[in-house]
Amino acid sequence: xxxxxxxxxxxxxxxxxxxxxxxxxxxxxxxxxxxxxxxxxxxxxxxxxxxxxxxxxxxxxxxxxxxxxxxxxxxxxxxxxxxxxxxxxxxxxxxxxxxxxxxxxxxxxxxxxxxxxxxxxxxxxxxxxxxxxxxxxxxxxxxxxxxxxxxxxxxxxxxxxxxxxxxxxxxxxxxxxxxxxxxxxxxxxxxxxxxxxxxxxxxxxxxxxxxxxxxxxxxxxxxxxxxxxxxxxxxxxxxxxxxxxxxxxxxxxxxxxxxxxxxxxxxxxxxxxxxxxxxxxxxxxxxxxxxxxxxxxxxxxxxxx
Amino acid sequence: xxxxxxxxxxxxxxxxxxxxxxxxxxxxxxxxxxxxxxxxxxxxxxxxxxxxxxxxxxxxxxxxxxxxxxxxxxxxxxxxxxxxxxxxxxxxxxxxxxxxxxxxxxxxxxxxxxxxxxxxxxxxxxxxxxxxxxxxxxxxxxxxxxxxxxxxxxxxxxxxxxxxxxxxxxxxxxxxxxxxxxxxxxxxxxxxxxxxxxxxxxxxxxxxxxxxxxxxxxxxxxxxxxxxxxxxxxxxxxxxxxxxxxxxxx
Numbered sequence: 001x002x003x004x005x006x007x008x009x010x011x012x013x014x015x016x017x018x019x020x021x022x023x024x025x026x027x028x029x030x031x032x033x034x035x036x037x038x039x040x041x042x043x044x045x046x047x048x049x050x051x052x053x054x055x056x057x058x059x060x061x062x063x064x065x066x067x068x069x070x071x072x073x074x075x076x077x078x079x080x081x082x083x084x085x086x087x088x089x090x091x092x093x094x095x096x097x098x099x100x101x102x103x104x105x106x107x108x109x110x111x112x113x114x115x116x117x118x119x120x121x122x123x124x125x126x127x128x129x130x131x132x133x134x135x136x137x138x139x140x141x142x143x144x145x146x147x148x149x150x151x152x153x154x155x156x157x158x159x160x161x162x163x164x165x166x167x168x169x170x171x172x173x174x175x176x177x178x179x180x181x182x183x184x185x186x187x188x189x190x191x192x193x194x195x196x197x198x199x200x201x202x203x204x205x206x207x208x209x210x211x212x213x214x215x216x217x218x219x220x221x222x223x224x225x226x227x228x229x230x231x232x233x234x235x236x237x238x239x240x241x242x243x244x245x246x247x248x249x250x251x252x253x254x255x256x257x258x259x260x261x262x263x264x265x266x267x268x269x270x271x272x273x274x275x276x277x278x279x280x281x282x283x284x285x286x287x288x289x290x291x292x293x294x295x296x297x298x299x300x301x302x303x304x305x
Numbered sequence: 306x307x308x309x310x311x312x313x314x315x316x317x318x319x320x321x322x323x324x325x326x327x328x329x330x331x332x333x334x335x336x337x338x339x340x341x342x343x344x345x346x347x348x349x350x351x352x353x354x355x356x357x358x359x360x361x362x363x364x365x366x367x368x369x370x371x372x373x374x375x376x377x378x379x380x381x382x383x384x385x386x387x388x389x390x391x392x393x394x395x396x397x398x399x400x401x402x403x404x405x406x407x408x409x410x411x412x413x414x415x416x417x418x419x420x421x422x423x424x425x426x427x428x429x430x431x432x433x434x435x436x437x438x439x440x441x442x443x444x445x446x447x448x449x450x451x452x453x454x455x456x457x458x459x460x461x462x463x464x465x466x467x468x469x470x471x472x473x474x475x476x477x478x479x480x481x482x483x484x485x486x487x488x489x490x491x492x493x494x495x496x497x498x499x500x501x502x503x504x505x506x507x508x509x510x511x512x513x514x515x516x517x518x519x520x521x522x523x524x525x526x527x528x529x530x531x532x533x534x535x536x537x538x539x540x541x542x543x544x545x546x547x548x549x550x551x552x553x554x555x
Contacts, residue, residue, distance in 0.1 A: 051400060053554075076402045086397040089317075089389075091324040096317050104310040104401045128324075 002065070004029050004152055004183045005050060010059030012045050019045040020056070021207040027152075032174065032184040034198035036191065036291070038303050042207040043187035044084055047156055050185070051081055064151060077106050080150035082141045084157045084187075090130040094121055097129065098143055105148035112147065119143050119173065135166035142173060153177055155186040159193060171197055189303060191291040201291070203298060210298050215291055222297050223289035226266040228259040230274075231283035240277050244269050256283070310403055314411040322415060332377065333423045340370045340427050367431075367441070368518045369491055372511065374423050375454040376486075378416040379461035380478045385412060386465035387474035396555045405552050413458050420454050421447065441522050449521040449530075453514035456537035457482075459544035460510065466548040485511040510540035 005027035012020040020042045027033040035043045048054045050061055052068035052075050061068050066075045088097055098116065102109035116122050119139040124132060132140065138158060145153055155174065159167040174197055177184055188194050194201050195215050202212040211218060233255050241250045246261040246269055259270060267286050274281060295303045322328050343366060386409075389395045398408055428443055464481060468474045486492075488502060489511040498506060506512045517533035527534075 053396070053400060073402050073404070076400065081400040083393070083397055083400060085393055087392040087394050088397065089321050089394060091321045092317060096320075100310065100313050100317055101401065103313045104403055106309075106402075 001029060003027060004064060005033075005185060006060075006062040007046070007050065008060040010046070010049060010056045010061060012042075012049060012054065012056045018207050020049070023059070023204070023207070023209050025202050025209060025212055027183060027185055028200075029183055030178065030181060031199040032178050032186065032197050034194045034201040035185070035187045035204055036189065036194045036198075036201050036295075036303075037204040038189055041204045043189075043204060044156055045207075046204070047154060047185065047187055051079065051154055052076070077148070078151050080145035080148060080153045082138075082145040082153075082155045082158055084160070086141060088129045088140075091128045093126055093128060094132070094140055095125040097140065098147060101144045101147045107148055109147050110149045112143075115143050115146060118176075120169070135162050135170075138162060138166070138170065139173075142170070146177070150182065152183045152185060155184065157187055157189070159188070159190065167193070191295065191303060195291050203295060205299050218291065218294045219289050220264075222294045224262045225289055226261055226263065227287040228267060228270045229256065229283070229285045229287065230259070230270075230281045231256045232279055232281045234277075234279045236277070237279050240273055240279065241270070244273055308404075308407055308410070311407050311411055311414075314403075314407065315414045318411050319415045319418065322419070332381070332419050333426060336370065336374055336377070336423055337426045337430055340366075341430055365491060365519075367446075367522055368515060369486075370427065371424065371446075371450050371453070371518055372486065372489070372491065372515060374420055375450070375457045375514070376482045378420055378454060379457055379464075379482055380475055382412055382416055382458060382461040383465045383468065383474045383478040384471060386462075387468050387471040390553065390555060391471050393555070399554050405554075406549065409462055409548075413455065413462075416458055417451055417454060421451065424450055442524060445521050445527070446518070449517050452534060452537055453518060456510055456541045457514060459541040459548070462548040463544045463551075466552040485509050488512060489515040491515050510537060513537050513540075 003026035007026070008024050010020055010023045011018070023042070023046055025033075035046060037043055045054065049056045050063060050068055052063075052072035055069045063075055064078055066078075068075050092100075094116070095112070098112045102112055113122070116125055119142060121136065121139055121143065124136055127136075129137070129140070142155075142158070145155070158174075159170050162170065171193065174184060174186070186197070198215060200212065200214050201218070203210045203218070211222075213221070237257065238250060238252060241247060241257060241259050244259075244261070244266075246263055246266045247259055248262065249258075249260045251258040251260075259266075273279070292303065322332075325331075386395075389398075395408070399405075424447055428447075460481070461478070464478050465474070468477050488495075488498070488506040488509045490498075490506060495503060495506045495512060495516075513533040513536040517530050517537070520530050520533070521527070
């Protein structure tokens with residue numbers, strides 16, 4: 001099946017600064033695809049080239065079979081867009097914005113009142129944009145991105161600046177979009193967000209894509225380390241742990257042990273060792289690496305630096 | 306369709322404008338009041354018949370008032386567009402099938418409607434309290450003013466398309482617009498200006514607007530002002546084409 005978005009060797013510079021450098025990737029129909037990286041990595045520029053808002057210096061982009069820059073109005077009709085740091089007219093009412101947006105597209109818009117209800121904005125339908133909270137504004141922008149029942153939805157840093165509760169609520173909404181068969185392309189610098197939402201992610205830094213895969217595959221490939229933390233009073237335990245083939249290090253402080261090793265089987269082998277030797281434990285935890293660790297490994301620094 | 310969303314956007318922009326703290330008062334009420342006060346001040350003691358057709362109070366003031374309304378709507382347009390650009394509102398509107406010309410058209414229609422409303426109120430109030438203008442062809446004058454405003458607004462487009470920030474929009478707009486009044490023949494007839502200034506006057510669209518407005522107010526036939534209307538249309542076409550080329554969304 002033809003990918004919904006196809007980006008081939010795209011490059012975009014602003015003066016001497018290379019914002020996006022030879023970026024290539026594909027987004028498949030019905031998936032949530034995330035472009036992740038620190039601020040200034042080129043996420044927004046890449047996304048705006050795909051939306052047709054910017055013209056790349058080089059390279060080819062195709063979205064739903066259209067050239068985003070040349071066919072920008074045709075494309076806008078079929079996609080939904082939420083921009084980073086966008087604003088609306090200060091004194092436009094919520095329902096007016098939704099009503100205006102609904103009138104802009106060729107296709108018949110979806111039921112605006114139901115959409116507002118799903119996004120928890122029914123009570124705010126008569127409120128001015130300037131009087132909405134950050135989360136409400138963001139939900140309104142999601143409503144505007146969905147009003148034309150788009151085939152692809154673009155979400156740029158959509159939970160930035162929101163409290164954890166609103167963030168979780170918005171994640172639920174995005175999963176709902178996928179369930180309706182839409183393709184979602186999002187950018188984020190929050191690794192947790194990428195891990196929870198995305199089917200596949202591309203890690204971008206300094207305008208270049210470092211790796212693309214499912215989050216769990218990225219973790220498996222780049223961070224095979226596993227850690228088990230357990231507590232036991234058994235005096236023979238330390239020696240037994242060291243005897244496990246996959247274990248690379250055992251650290252002890254009082255009755256607490258930190259066992260490090262490689263591969264998915266490490267945890268099973270530790271459990272096996274515990275039961276075989278009838279070691280009584282009072283605590284047992286595993287620490288698995290996540291995308292944050294992958295990012296650190298690939299770039300040599302944390303995404304927040 | 307190219308103008309999809311135009312009427313809805315126009316209607317919403319009009320409502321938004323009237324929700325501004327000084328929206329309706331600043332654009333409609335104040336000009337009408339100033340017009341009346343000045344008219345009473347200068348017109349007091351004069352019997353309606355005593356006003357010659359060529360005095361400032363008889364022709365100049367109504368035309369000046371009209372031109373000032375047109376210019377203030379241009380400045381307001383420039384400010385709004387630059388605020389929209391700075392706040393990312395234009396960018397958000399761009400990421401839809403809306404065309405830039407639709408957005409600008411909506412704002413122009415709003416300004417024309419407000420100009421028409423102000424003018425109508427002035428004339429109504431003028432009929433009651435103002436010693437002149439009773440015999441002026443009001444309908445024709447209104448049409449002339451709308452054509453003039455429309456053309457002058459296109460200069461506003463051009464300024465709005467390129468001014469960097471909202472803070473500069475108003476002063477830059479004022480700096481360009483107000484000096485035009487000096488060349489427009491409103492205070493000193495164009496024929497009496499020094500040659501250099503006369504040359505400037507010929508390329509300033511406001512000159513043609515003033516000539517048209519004065520002429521129609523005095524009761525000239527439209528046929529004697531075809532040149533003025535043509536010049537205003539040309540100015541509109543040039544400014545619109547230029548601003549479409551240089552328009553910046555962000």
